[in-house]
Amino acid sequence: xxxxxxxxxxNIKNKSATISYFGERKTAVCELTNIAxxxxxxxxxxxxxxxLPPDEAKKILITWEDLFFQLQELDATRAALGSADISSxxxxxxxxxxxxxxxxxxxxxxxxLLNLESVASRGLVRKTxxxxxxxxxxNSCCVHGILEISNYCVRNCAxxxxxxxxxxxxxxxxxxxIINAAGEAIDKFGFKSLVLxxxxxxxxxxxxxxEIVAAIKARFPVLIFVSFGEVGVEGLxxxxxxxxxxxxxxxxxxxxxxxxxLHPGYNLDSRxxxxxxxxxxxxxxxxxxxxxxxxxxxxxxxxxxxxxSSLHAEMFSFGPFLPHPASCLAxxxxxLEQDVLGVLALAxxxxxxxxxxxxxxxxxxLSSLAREHGLMAGGNSIMINVTxxxxxxxxxxxxxxxxxxxxxxxxxRQALAELKALGRGPTDLGS
Ligand code: SAM
Numbered sequence: 167x168x169x170x171x172x173x174x175x176x177n178i179k180n181k182s183a184t185i186s187y188f189g190e191r192k193t194a195v196c197e198l199t200n201i202a203x204x205x206x207x208x209x210x211x212x213x214x215x216x217x218l219p220p221d222e223a224k225k226i227l228i229t230w231e232d233l234f235f236q237l238q239e240l241d242a243t244r245a246a247l248g249s250a251d252i253s254s255x256x257x258x259x260x261x262x263x264x265x266x267x268x269x270x271x272x273x274x275x276x277x278x279l280l281n282l283e284s285v286a287s288r289g290l291v292r293k294t295x296x297x298x299x300x301x302x303x304x305n306s307c308c309v310h311g312i313l314e315i316s317n318y319c320v321r322n323c324a325x326x327x328x329x330x331x332x333x334x335x336x337x338x339x340x341x342x343x344i345i346n347a348a349g350e351a352i353d354k355f356g357f358k359s360l361v362l363x364x365x366x367x368x369x370x371x372x373x374x375x376x377e378i379v380a381a382i383k384a385r386f387p388v389l390i391f392v393s394f395g396e397v398g399v400e401g402l403x404x405x406x407x408x409x410x411x412x413x414x415x416x417x418x419x420x421x422x423x424x425x426x427x428l429h430p431g432y433n434l435d436s437r438x439x440x441x442x443x444x445x446x447x448x449x450x451x452x453x454x455x456x457x458x459x460x461x462x463x464x465x466x467x468x469x470x471x472x473x474x475s476s477l478h479a480e481m482f483s484f485g486p487f488l489p490h491p492a493s494c495l496a497x498x499x500x501x502l503e504q505d506v507l508g509v510l511a512l513a514x515x516x517x518x519x520x521x522x523x524x525x526x527x528x529x530x531x532l533s534s535l536a537r538e539h540g541l542m543a544g545g546n547s548i549m550i551n552v553t554x555x556x557x558x559x560x561x562x563x564x565x566x567x568x569x570x571x572x573x574x575x576x577x578x579r580q581a582l583a584e585l586k587a588l589g590r591g592p593t594d595l596g597s
C-alpha cells in the first residue's frame with residue numbers, strides 16, 4: 167500500500183521539477199541526481215523522494231486511474247454548498263460569503279466564529295471550511311507515520327505526562343530498533359513520510375540523532391520530519407545536512423505570558439527563533455498550538471492561527487490540551503470536541519489556500535468520530551503511530567491516546583477505509 171501515487175516528471179530544471187498526476191501538475195524540489203523527464207517518481211511534501219521503474223509505476227497507476235477520479239468526484243459532491251447552506255445571522259453569512267471569495271476573516275470576526283453558540287452556525291462554519299479545503303486542495307490527504315523514539319525529556323511542560331519530573335518509565339529505542347521500525351513503516355507499510363519524535367535531549371546527542379536520520383535516508387526513500395524539541399540552530403543544521411527536511415515543533419501558545427507559565431525556564435521567543443531559523447534553512451514547517459489551555463482566550467487562539475501562518479507552516483498542528491492526571495494541570499477540563507473543531511475550521515478559513523491541516527491524535531482521542539469530523543471541517547492530513555507497541559503506552563503525554571494499542575496494519579486499514587468513504591485520496595496533491 168502506498169500513501170502517494172506515482173507522478174510523471176514532465177519538466178526538470180535545476181532542482182525544480184514539474185510532475186503530473188493524471189494530468190494534474192505540481193511543482194516539486196528534486197534533490198535526487200538521477201531524475202529526468204519521463205521518469206516516474208514518488209513525491210512528498212513538495213520533494214521528490216524516489217524514482218520508480220516505469221513498469222512498476224504504470225501498474226500502480228492502472229489500479230488508481232478510475233479510483234482517483236471517483237474519489238475526487240465523491241469528495242467534491244460531499245464538499246459542495248447548497249442553497250440551504252445559508253445562515254439567518256447576517257453578520258455570519260457575510261463573513262462566510264467573503265471567506266468563500268478568499269477574504270480572510272478579521273481578528274474580531276474570527277473571535278466571533280469561535281464563540282458561535284448555535285449548532286447550525288457552527289456546522290455552517292465547518293461546512294464552509296470543508297468547501298474551501300476542497301476548492302484549494304481537492305481530495306488529497308497526507309498520511310504521515312510518527313515514530314516516538316524516546317520519552318526522555320529535560321523540560322517540565324506543565325501539561326505533559328513525559329516531562330522531566332514525571333515518574334513514567336523511560337525508554338530510548340536503540341539505533342537498530344529505530345532503523346528497523348522506520349524500515350518496516352517505509353518498506354512494509356509504504357509510508358513516504360515519517361516524523362521522528364522524542365522529548366527534548368532524549369538520551370541521544372544531536373550528532374547521534376543526525377546519524378539516525380542519515381542512516382534512514384541512506385537505506386529508504388522517505389521524507390523525514392524531526393520533532394526533538396529545541397535542538398538549537400546548529401542542531402537544526404546538522405539534522406538538515408543529515409537529510410531531515412521537515413520540522414514539527416509547536417509553539418504551543420502565542421501568548422508569551424501563558425507560555426512562560428506553562429514552560430518554566432523557557433520562553434516563546436526562543437521557540438519562535440527555532441521555527442524561523444528552520445524555515446530559513448529550508449525546512450518544511452509543521453507547527454501550531456494547544457487548544458483549551460487553562461487561561462487561554464479566544465483572542466489567543468486567533469493569534470495562534472495567525473502566528474502559525476506567519477511562520478510559513480506548510481502543516482497546521484492544533485490539538486486539544488488533555489489533562490494528564492499526574493500533572494499540575496490535572497484538575498482542568500479538556501476542551502469540547504466542537505471547540506477544537508471550531509479552531510480547525512477557522513484555521514482553514516484564515517489560511518484556506520496555503521496549508522495542510524493535521525487531524526492530531528490528541529484530537530482523535532476526544533471521540534471515535536473525531537477524525538471524520540475533522541476531515542469534514544477543513545482537515546487534510548493524518549498521522550499514524552508506527553512506534554513499536556511495547557513502547558506506545560510509555561509515550562504517555564496524555565491519557566487514553568487514540569490508537570494506542572492498535573497495530574500499524576489495523577490503523578492503516580481503518581484510516582484508508584475512512585478516507586475512501588469520504589472520497590479522500592491518500593495523496594500529497596493539492597496546491
Ligand atoms: N520534544 C518535542 C517538542 O518539544 O515539541 C516533541 C515532543 S512533545 C511531547 C510533542 C507534543 O505533545 C507537544 O508539542 C505538545 O503540544 C503535546 N502534548 C504534550 N502533553 C500534552 C497534553 N497533556 N495534551 C495534549 N498535547 C500534549
